[in-house]
Amino acid sequence: MESAFRRGAREGLRDFLPLSVGLVPWAMVTGIAMRSIGLSPLEAMGMNVLVYAGTAQLGTLPLIASGAPLWLIFATAMVLNLRFVIFSAALAPVFHGHPLMRRLASSYLLVDGLFAVGADKLIKADDPHWRWGYYIAPSVYCWLVWQCCTLVGVLGASVMPRDWSLEFMTTIALTVMVIPMLRERPMWLAALVGGLGAVLLRDLPLRMGLIVGIALGIGAGFLAERALSGRAPR
């Protein structure tokens, strides 16, 4: 008789497997991008383990490279990770009653792909052992895939010529990330206001322009959503 944990683990891995293939290019690009700003292989892999969040890693690289103040780097990483607060709120009941260390590990390992694939089943399942297996097995697998493929990028960056503008990989990666978000009009406005705000306010002291631009973008998206839903027929 197979335990509920193992059944959960098997099903979780099976559900997540197709998605994990898509991680490979991202991890390699992140590895190259971290090296392109001058991080050593050890520092790059250190960042990869400590942060384990591709968007926050790529988004803070230009700030680290330009010597931005620590608070700005921290605030930007925070904003880039804010979506996880929503995921965390949705998944909290799943980990109800689990020991603190387990919840801490689960928090560190929570990534977009896993939430997208598994949140529904996790929230609906009754057996806590099954849920734990279904969550932790693909999470650990995802962590391993990410670390290994990033390492390939980190080591591969060493053989690439220094004058190839490799830092542009970061810009490409962030651009490609934002595109699928722009399906709704309020999202468009949030991105437009955030982007143009950051350009127009770039001379604010302490590089406040970035944070103010982001705040304006969030506000614009939120207000647009309210205005649009107010007009829609009920």
Add this chain to the structure above:
Amino acid sequence: MSEGIWLWLTLLAIGSTTVLTRGSFILLGEKGRLPPALQRALRYAPAAALSALVVPDLLIDGGEVSPFNPKLAAGLVVIAVALRWRNPWLPFLLGMGLLLLMRKGLGW
């Protein structure tokens, strides 16, 4: 760029946001609830932040806003490619190829 211990502290600070956000409600247990209005507003954070990072990088060249620069041209191709095809490698190959061609080949 900061070096040594300061760089590691910076990386640790960035890493702390990972656990703080992902752990927020999982660690609190069911004591906390997210107000619906805040939850909706948070949805716009990634798009606003990514765009605030990318747009200045594409539009500003040598400290000035410039509508004609190789990064913006390559960026527009990246957007077109990402909209048209799902292949994850293509935007990087074409974007980097085009930027290198313009900078090295044409000396732009």
